[in-house]
Amino acid sequence: MIREAIVTTRSLEGEPHIAPMGATVIEGGYVLQPFRPSRTLENLAATRIAVVNFTDDVRIFASCVVGRRYNVDVKKATYIDCPRLADALSHDEVTVERAEDDPQRPKFFCKTYHSEGHTRFEGMNRAKAAVLEAAVLVSRLGLLPDEKVAQEMAYLAIAVEKTAGPEELEAWGWVLDAVAEHRSRRAS
Ligand SMILES: Cc1cc2nc3c(=O)[nH]c(=O)nc-3n(C[C@H](O)[C@H](O)[C@H](O)COP(=O)(O)O)c2cc1C
Structure with a gap:
């Protein structure tokens, strides 16, 4: 594991x-x-x-x-x-x-x-898992086709929209910005 x-x-x-x-x-x-x-x-x-x-x-x-x-x-x-x-x-x-x-x-x-x-684990959360997956995608942006990244981000967004709290929304925003920046760099 x-x-x-x-x-x-x-x-x-x-x-x-x-x-x-x-x-x-x-x-x-x-x-x-x-x-x-x-x-x-x-x-x-x-x-x-x-x-x-x-x-x-x-x-x-x-x-x-x-x-x-x-x-x-x-x-x-x-x-x-x-x-x-x-x-x-x-x-x-x-x-x-x-x-x-x-x-x-x-x-x-x-x-x-x-x-x-140190402190209590408060339980699983789908938005946290989605941000984690999106962070892995961001760490591999140079290796992945834009189309695959777009598809996976669209799927992960569902869990974020349904279950995120403020921390997850903040992190999700950073990830979206990083994907957009990568796309515009690649385009130019
Ligand atoms: C959930 C998650 C798991 C990761 N696991 C690894 C890993 O096992 N090995 C690795 O080299 N990078 C991994 N990365 C990417 C690194 O954190 C990232 O590339 C970082 O810059 C590593 O370089 P550094 O040691 O110079 O900070 C992971 C990223 C995320 C979001």
């Missing part, structure tokens, strides 16, 4: 970095697979620590892939010298046990060193 998480890392100099990343669940931890080039990859290779944060604030996922400035608070993790999301529902502090290099997508096998729950 792959859990969609916000992975927080830091550079050797201590600069925090946050990125949405699929965390494949394995016995005792996760496999993280950043595509090259990636700041997360550089940080994982240099420090061999990360935090896998679980959040249902889809604005964090969307803002990272659309490159929009959105203020996300981080604080030091409990046991490892790494940032974590201050408002995560829960987080896992991980250490890299081994890495498998690859020209496109290396694998980092991570062991969970410490897990912490």
Whole structure:
């Protein structure tokens, strides 16, 4: 199973970095697979620590892939010298046990060193899931035909219209802007 998480890392100099990343669940931890080039990859290779944060604030996922400035608070993790999301529902502090290099997508096998729950999970929501899917589409805009993106966005819009709250609507707006900008760049 792959859990969609916000992975927080830091550079050797201590600069925090946050990125949405699929965390494949394995016995005792996760496999993280950043595509090259990636700041997360550089940080994982240099420090061999990360935090896998679980959040249902889809604005964090969307803002990272659309490159929009959105203020996300981080604080030091409990046991490892790494940032974590201050408002995560829960987080896992991980250490890299081994890495498998690859020209496109290396694998980092991570062991969970410490897990912490912070706040209640309020339940599933279709608009959150739709924004997450749309954020994945945005991260692949350069690889996908415009027609496919338009079809998928039209389908995802149904769940957003029916079930979104203000946070999801805000994130959905960013995603729509990113798709429109990409289309006009491609056209010119
Ligand atoms: C839900 C979701 C899951 C993602 N999973 C991955 C992933 O597993 N690997 C990856 O390289 N990028 C993934 N991305 C895209 C990255 O977050 C994005 O490309 C980011 O810029 C990674 O580069 P960075 O490490 O330099 O920030 C995902 C995006 C979303 C919205």
